[in-house]
Amino acid sequence: MALQCLPLRSALRCRPIPSLRRQTARFASTTPSPIDVAALLSKPTWSVASLLPSTSSSPSTSSTTITSKQLHHLLRLSALPPPSSPAEESSLLASLSQHLHFVDEIQNIDTTGVDPLQGLRDETKQGEREQELGLEALREALGREKVVGRYHRRIRRVRDAGKGEGREGVEEDMGDVMGMAGKQVGRFFVVEGGKKEGG
Amino acid sequence: MSVPSVRLRSLKALPALYTRPGYTTRPCYVSKWLQSRGLQVSTAPPPNAVPLRKHLKDEAKRKKADAKAGTGLRRDNAVTARLQKWELTVGIEVHAELNSACKLFSSATAASGDSTAVPNSNVAAFDAALPGAQPQFQVATLLPALRAAVALGCDIQRKSGWDRKHYFHWDQPNGYQITQYYQPFAKDGAIRLSAEDGVPEEDLLGGRSLLIGIKQIQMEQDTAKTTHHPPSSYHIDYNRSGHPLIEIITLPHIHSPQTAAAVVRKLQSVLKAVDACTTGMELGGLRADVNVSVRQRGTIGSSSYSGVAGLGQRTEIKNLSSFKAVEDAIVAERDRQISVLEAGGIIAGETRGWSLGSTETTRLRGKEGEVDYRYMPDADLPPLIIGNDLIDHLRDRLPELPDTTVERVQREYGVTEKDARTIVALDDGDRLEYMEATVELLQPRLLDVDDLKLGKLAGNWVLHELGGFLTANNLCWSDLKIYPIDLADIIAYLTRGEITSRTAKQLLEYSNDDSTSRRVGDLIYDLGLLLRPLSDDEYTELARTIMDENPGMVAAVKEKGQKGKIMWFVGQMVRRGEEGTIEPGKAKEVVERMLAE
Numbered sequence: 001m002a003l004q005c006l007p008l009r010s011a012l013r014c015r016p017i018p019s020l021r022r023q024t025a026r027f028a029s030t031t032p033s034p035i036d037v038a039a040l041l042s043k044p045t046w047s048v049a050s051l052l053p054s055t056s057s058s059p060s061t062s063s064t065t066i067t068s069k070q071l072h073h074l075l076r077l078s079a080l081p082p083p084s085s086p087a088e089e090s091s092l093l094a095s096l097s098q099h100l101h102f103v104d105e106i107q108n109i110d111t112t113g114v115d116p117l118q119g120l121r122d123e124t125k126q127g128e129r130e131q132e133l134g135l136e137a138l139r140e141a142l143g144r145e146k147v148v149g150r151y152h153r154r155i156r157r158v159r160d161a162g163k164g165e166g167r168e169g170v171e172e173d174m175g176d177v178m179g180m181a182g183k184q185v186g187r188f189f190v191v192e193g194g195k196k197e198g199g
Numbered sequence: 200m201s202v203p204s205v206r207l208r209s210l211k212a213l214p215a216l217y218t219r220p221g222y223t224t225r226p227c228y229v230s231k232w233l234q235s236r237g238l239q240v241s242t243a244p245p246p247n248a249v250p251l252r253k254h255l256k257d258e259a260k261r262k263k264a265d266a267k268a269g270t271g272l273r274r275d276n277a278v279t280a281r282l283q284k285w286e287l288t289v290g291i292e293v294h295a296e297l298n299s300a301c302k303l304f305s306s307a308t309a310a311s312g313d314s315t316a317v318p319n320s321n322v323a324a325f326d327a328a329l330p331g332a333q334p335q336f337q338v339a340t341l342l343p344a345l346r347a348a349v350a351l352g353c354d355i356q357r358k359s360g361w362d363r364k365h366y367f368h369w370d371q372p373n374g375y376q377i378t379q380y381y382q383p384f385a386k387d388g389a390i391r392l393s394a395e396d397g398v399p400e401e402d403l404l405g406g407r408s409l410l411i412g413i414k415q416i417q418m419e420q421d422t423a424k425t426t427h428h429p430p431s432s433y434h435i436d437y438n439r440s441g442h443p444l445i446e447i448i449t450l451p452h453i454h455s456p457q458t459a460a461a462v463v464r465k466l467q468s469v470l471k472a473v474d475a476c477t478t479g480m481e482l483g484g485l486r487a488d489v490n491v492s493v494r495q496r497g498t499i500g501s502s503s504y505s506g507v508a509g510l511g512q513r514t515e516i517k518n519l520s521s522f523k524a525v526e527d528a529i530v531a532e533r534d535r536q537i538s539v540l541e542a543g544g545i546i547a548g549e550t551r552g553w554s555l556g557s558t559e560t561t562r563l564r565g566k567e568g569e570v571d572y573r574y575m576p577d578a579d580l581p582p583l584i585i586g587n588d589l590i591d592h593l594r595d596r597l598p599e600l601p602d603t604t605v606e607r608v609q610r611e612y613g614v615t616e617k618d619a620r621t622i623v624a625l626d627d628g629d630r631l632e633y634m635e636a637t638v639e640l641l642q643p644r645l646l647d648v649d650d651l652k653l654g655k656l657a658g659n660w661v662l663h664e665l666g667g668f669l670t671a672n673n674l675c676w677s678d679l680k681i682y683p684i685d686l687a688d689i690i691a692y693l694t695r696g697e698i699t700s701r702t703a704k705q706l707l708e709y710s711n712d713d714s715t716s717r718r719v720g721d722l723i724y725d726l727g728l729l730l731r732p733l734s735d736d737e738y739t740e741l742a743r744t745i746m747d748e749n750p751g752m753v754a755a756v757k758e759k760g761q762k763g764k765i766m767w768f769v770g771q772m773v774r775r776g777e778e779g780t781i782e783p784g785k786a787k788e789v790v791e792r793m794l795a796e
Contacts, residue, residue: 077571079367079374118360118576133338134586141339144300145474151635154598154628155474157298157343177322177437180329187318188434191369193427 053101066096283496285540287533288510289459290451290490291525293466294444295476296421296483297343302326303420303443304334304377304580310438318436326441328372334579340418340443341585342593344384347445347475348416349594351466353388357587359417361580364572369435370422378446380574383417384583390449390465391602395616397461402454411462412450414505419444445475451490451507456529460522463487468601468624480521487519491532493540511536512546516553516560528553532560604631612638612654622662626676633683634661640687645694656690668707685710688719699782701773702728731780738772738789741781745771746793756794765790 071093075082083089121127135142148156183190302309305323310316324332348355360382363375392398393408403409423440425433447466453459467485470476478484492513494500500511516532519525531553536546551560564570599607601623608619608631622631637657638650645653665686669679689710693703702723709722723729733741745768746753752768755761768790773781 077365077573116576119578119581121581128584131581132584132586133341133589135588135592137338137586138342138589141342144339145342149628149632151639152599152604152628152632154472155596157300157474159300177319177327180327185434187320188426188436189319191425191433191435193431193433 051102051105053098066093066100068093071096281537285493285533285537286496287454287456287529288451288492288494288507288513289453289456289529290504290513291449291453291459291462292488292490293447293449293463294421294486294488295347295447295466295470296478296485297340297347297418297443297445298474298477299337299340299343299443301337301339302441303340303418304336305441306335306337307441309442316438318438320438322437322440326372326437328374334377334577336580336583337443341589343473343475344416344418344443344445345585345590345593346473346597347447347470348385348388349590349597350469350473350475350600351385351388351390351413351416351447353385353413353416355385355585355590356382357585358382359384359583359585361577361583362574363577364574366570366572368422369433370425370440372423372437372440376420376422377577377580378419379417381576382582383415384585385416386414388413388416390462390469392458392461392465395620396465397457399455399457402458409452409458411452411458414448414450416445416447419446448505450505451492451510456526456533459489459529460526463525464522471627472601472604473598483520487525488515488517489519489525489529490515491529491536492546493533493536511540512548514546514548514560515550517550517563519553521555524553524555527555528560531558535559608658611650612658613651614654614658618658618662622658625662629676630661633686634658636683637661637687637690640684641690644687644691648694656694657686660686660690664704664707668704668711672711679711681707681710685719692719692723696730698723698728698730702730730782731777732782733776733780735789738781738786739793741772741776742768742786742789742793745775753794765794768794 068089071089072082074096083092122130145155145157148154178184178187178189181189183192299309301307302321302323305325307323307326308316308321310321325334345355359379361377362380364378364380365375367374390411390413391408392411394400394403398409421439421442421444424436424438426436427433449462453462463480463485467476467479470485471479476484480486490504490513492500492502492504492511494509494511499509502510502512504510504513514532514536516528519528532551539546549562550564552563553560604623605616605619608614608623609616612619612634614622622634625631634657637660638653641648641653641657642650648656665679665681668674669676689703689706692698693700698706706719706722706728709726710719717725749771752764756764765787769783769786772786772790773783
């Protein structure tokens, strides 16, 4: 081992690592034991199971408990129907608390100094330069304007009946949207308002 | 064909303009001009018709008497006392529809405010929120948005983001609105107002103008249009869904209802001038929400809003759709809040509504009904990155802002401030263009008159004379067939003293006639409208004739000293004399001289 270390050390051209020297000194006559991978891996430090609440622990010990009132508020925000029976409500509460436990575990990770990801995009300088909307990108739109007046000059957009154009081309015509109407009067969609329900 | 009969023939056509159905005459003297022609209009003025000037004078006297009666005065005193104790603070959020060809995230045609498009005909897949439809940012919508931000002096952020504001409503098909909550594209602007914009004296605090800060401007989507069909059904038109809007949020620097209305008016005029938002408030292109709070003068409240601390609890009034509504709603809400606080209550932070003609705001939503919008960045859209070259290009070529234009018109054309403001605002700037063209044409025709005088003349004619002509004939500006060159000729002849002012007004009539292609000079020659000045003797003779016929009036002036009646004599002379001969100025001199004898 010592013979093998020598060229390595000179190749690295740095001071020998003390522990290595000690090891080589101690085990000069025998080969040092390799890193015990099996031993290292025998004791798990994390398990996927930690993402779910353990069945042994009672729901009340978890840090985030939701009350029935909160559940109803969330269902209203999501435009979902309220639970039809107490059994359904307790099952909803149980599954919601499992979700919240999962979220808590994820949020425990230290993310100081890390910006939240908003989308998978090219965030390099080159990518940003490509996405930049400058004079070139707006040249066509600028061409669709005219200057009105000789003394009092004003800019006016030229109005025509043509459809607009997206950056990647004209959107395909999807036909008449009234085909989707469940209920209609003439060319309008109809919604029955009924009594006003909060918000 | 003698000249007079030619003149009469074309004049015979004129009564038609004054007797069209729908044209109502005042119950007082119809135009003196018509009567002087000796033409019979279909109905004679009623026998007890009151002369217009007398009518106006009586009204003014009556109003003054009412005010002095004391009830009005007492109420005003009470209000001012209240205002001295309580200070109002207002912040405004204006939503303005951008002038763009397509919508914000789809290439469907954007409906303009007054379009007559078939309902639900400009709806793309994303506007109808079809599952799987993706938004695609339309770059052309950046132009009006950037121009608006530059015109309001904002810092354009290079990088801004799109966020989702979640709430359920039938006019929001996606279940969320795409807006710029966390990173708006423009921040920290300002708008300047002066007393002529409508700011009351006490707000100016002795300064010449007031600077209202703008916190930010952001782009967002509009919702669909719903119309209520009682009892409970709603008709929805998705043409407007996805239309680009900008939201302009001002800082709470506004301290009176009149200033608030002035801010909204000024914003509308600035946005119109840079072609960012061309539909006005009355067409639904501009909507305002106001945040109102009061506090006792000298105290510090516990709320803060947009970084301004020490304010009282605020309430929000949504969906105000006219300038008057903004002012009235703020007054009503201020009074309500003061009453509640003076009675010992507290103001709840709620959302309120206002309808035209109400006396108090109504509660729409309390704090417990406050919607949780769950703002989150939209993952389907890349961030908006705006290049500096584009901003510089737009800034260099930004059209003149209304303040600059008014100031320039006053300076270069000698027009009064009030007239300048009116001309600049009329007809989308076309009236000002016309006036400037007229002045340029007048310069070679009246070389000895100084430029400011020419400007004043042109301004007066374009604004008042042409304006009067248009209303009298029920025309709009685009129907006018009088070109700047015709107007310049008329003014030139008048200023040189070659025609009388009555003739000039007649010439307006002739020039507007489509069938004649003659220039003004030819018209004057053909119709013999040149001033044929009468000699002193002829004036004296005419004046004597009139005086002999009206000894009563003569006595009134001579003995009772009613100098006003002199103008009556002048009027009679003008009527009696032949067309294009009597000059009112000279006639007045003659009459005065004769009555002084």
